[in-house]
Ligand SMILES: Nc1ncnc2c1ncn2[C@@H]1O[C@H](COP(=O)(O)OP(=O)(O)OP(=O)(O)O)[C@@H](O)[C@H]1O
């Protein structure tokens with residue numbers, strides 16, 4: 001482990017790091033910071049949640065002259081929420097040096113943004129479309145930009161964004177430094193990236209797997225029609241403190257959210273069709289634990305750093321192995337542990353094999369929790385509440401009545417009745433989720449949603465290999481791992 005001191009970081013940033021509680025540099029930080037401080041272009045690849053933001057943020061801030069009220073650093077990020085989050089982290093890092101960062105993204109009032117830009121931020125963190133808009137209006141000037149960063153670089157350079165990114169980089173002085181970061185970097189995309197940079201140095205934190213080791217990965221084989229019941233049984237049995245459920249389409253996100261609410265879960269959905277205000281409020285509720293389950297499209301898959309996410313569910317398995325890596329990377333961040341559970345329909349087993357192969361990781365087969373287990377999970381939650389109450393030792397006033405009850409009834413009946421009254425028995429509202437086609441390896445290769453993702457072709461070509469035998473794996477994960485305790489202690493009022 002490297003200390004930040006050894007990386008020749010200036011005092012104001014050292015102070016900020018101390019305030020943020022960063023004691024040692026993560027591997028990507030200790031490898032990239034010296035390189036970036038020398039002025040080299042770099043492609044940084046390291047697993048999710050390992051501090052890539054500070055890896056580019058620290059050298060970027062080091063190079064900024066706070067007295068010059070001009071944009072000297074530019075970060076481009078694929079989603080609005082990520083732009084906001086990165087700007088926040090850069091503001092924390094730059095605070096003691098007086099370096100200010102601002103996020104700029106679509107769905108926000110243009111005029112208000114223009115007014116804020118007139119205040120002279122040193123760093124702008126933006127989504128591509130809105131950034132280009134400002135560049136054309138000349139409300140963002142890039143002539144003084146010394147460092148340009150593409151966060152989630154492979155996503156930014158896929159077909160959807162590449163032209164925008166080219167246009168943006170064309171307008172930044174040639175002598176800039178360009179830094180690219182992501183947890184994934186398929187070769188084809190890396191080749192495109194290299195063309196946009198000057199002799200980039202590659203910094204790849206060596207890891208056995210593309211995914212983070214401290215995320216336990218499971219899959220449940222389940223027919224499409226049973227996915228929703230499986231999800232609610234799982235949520236009841238394991239009682240995750242904070243869970244994200246990823247689904248493939250906006251419509252399904254809405255349906256799953258409505259279904260979960262109908263069954264009594266505190267769930268909210270997030271996807272690209274919601275207004276920016278709604279997206280922000282949903283995310284904030286989730287961050288403040290006023291919502292336990294966030295149902296999302298891939299809009300929430302990349303970069304978002306929400307502390308305390310214990311479980312990630314792939315209600316629908318993603319098409320790209322890279323998406324899988326980013327989705328599950330919403331848990332197990334900064335050295336914490338997490339669990340990822342992917343629902344696989346029987347016809348998607350080959351696709352599961354492909355994901356495992358590309359990410360070099362293994363998912364353990366898990367049996368779907370039964371209705372019985374779900375019920376037991378609900379009772380356990382009530383029992384945890386009782387235990388907590390007992391621990392508080394303020395029950396003196398109840399002793400007399402309790403004694404009377406125990407004279408008339410045996411203790412098991414009394415406790416069972418109390419538990420029954422406290423148990424949140426699920427309202428088993430029927431829920432219908434409109435179905436989607438399973439992802440087959442063939443479909444992923446030729447399907448229209450695969451636009452610009454041809455970098456996976458070589459893997460799709462190996463169809464039919466490594467087919468999994470049913471039941472050929474350990475039955476993993478049947479262990480509640482004390483999650484209830486965490487669950488309850490996070491929400492004293494629930
Ligand atoms: N040196 C450090 N010590 C302690 N915590 C750190 C350190 N560096 C970063 N963190 C924290 O770790 C968390 C993850 O960091 P960050 O979001 O930058 O990860 P990332 O590598 O960009 O992940 P992703 O691939 O998902 O975007 C953040 O909460 C961040 O504040």
Ligand SMILES: [Mg+2]
Nearest residue numbers: 052053151303
């Ligand atoms: Mg990141």
